[in-house]
Amino acid sequence: MTLFDSVDLKRHTNLELIAQKVVEGFIIGLHKSPFHGFSVEFAEHRLYQPGESIRNIDWKVYARSDKFFTKKYEEETNLRARIVIDISSSMYFPGKEVDKDVKMNKLQWSCLAAAALTHLLKKQRDAFGLTLFDEGLTFHSEVKSNSAHQQLIFSTLDKYVYNEQVNKKTAATESLHLIADAVHKRSLVIIFSDMLEHPDKMEPMFDALQHLKHNKHEVILFHVMDAAKELHFEFENRPYEFIDLESGEKLKLQSNELKKEYSAFMTKYEEELRMKAMQYKIDFVPADINQGFDQVLQSYLIKRSKMRV
Incomplete structure (x- = not known):
């Protein structure tokens, strides 16, 4: 274990x-x-x-x-990092109504990963800030490296680990443009999001990420998913009522009626995300919430080492 x-x-x-x-x-x-x-x-x-x-x-x-x-005892601040988390309602998937054995939803996983990153950043004497968004920016902290600031970050994340809010839609494109305008000094921007947008909105969303790159920031995008259910549609073969957490729209169907088509669509969608990220020189990391946090910490360390070369 x-x-x-x-x-x-x-x-x-x-x-x-x-x-x-x-x-x-x-x-x-x-x-x-x-x-x-x-x-x-x-x-x-x-x-x-x-x-x-x-x-x-x-x-x-x-x-x-x-x-x-x-x-080593040298005092140094090597990096400025901005952790960005999508807190829209789709990030609360999966809930107990979907899987009674679920350990945590996507937002809880992202908050824990962000907390671990914050702890790591502080130990390295790097400065860090936190931004939360749904339809707009709901929280945007300063970038500091002291203990009081770390406690502010932890207390803010804590609110989203234990509370669930429905019908909060995503405006990722607009929010990312706002973040690009708000972050003035060159930083490592670390984003946690399920990136669940209509395919027609993918290009504008990546234009917003390109805005961050244009402002000389380095970007790591953690594509947060429950891979078993959201990518491979691994549900029992029985009737379900699926609910859109952002709009509340409901759909009743037999799971195996949709599995093949859905899985093919989502696999293609993720590959398009990966290719777009590669095009814009953004580090794209598939982050399965059923896995541990090493995938986040090691991706950060690799990026940090490259930035210092």
Whole structure:
């Protein structure tokens, strides 16, 4: 069982504690992996060199990895990061009415991933800010790296981990243009969204992402999905009433009547998203909420290392 498998999103859960445990587990995994460059850069350590003083050796890291790392103390702010989360109603899928065993919905997953990223950014002395959008910008923080700012981010995310709001539509194109105009200094913009727009709106939506690139920002787009249900339509073969969480529109049908056509459409849609992202030099990362958060943290570290070259 992984840490992700054991996450229990009850009201008493401490979001900051979960984020800390996710990141610590990720560090241990990196120390045991061949990606030493990422682990050293992330953990603010460097490999111990024979002949150096042993005063700064981190013995806790040694106990986990069986390797000597010395602590780095240089004060530096390497990066400005803006975390952007789509909080429209489609992000509350799936709910208990869809799957009684569901661990978390797309928005809860995105908030936990964002909390883990915030913890990681602060440990690296990077500055971070948070933006939430649905039909417009509902929250847009400053970019800072101190503990008080981190607590503001956690308390804001906490509201969306435990509350569900229906019939909140998405205006991704307009919101992304607003974000591009509001973020004045070059930043890494990290977006969590299911990108569920009408195919006719895909081009304008990517024009908005291109606006961010035009303003010299680097962009990582996490395409947040419940892959089993939203991509492969894995429902029991029985009648369902499907409800559009943003409009409230309802549709009754037998699941196997739609599965083949729906799955083919969604697979094509995701591939078009991927190709558009490649065209605009945007990092596109399929993010399945049934998987852990390493996919987010490692994508960020890879991007961060490239930005510092």
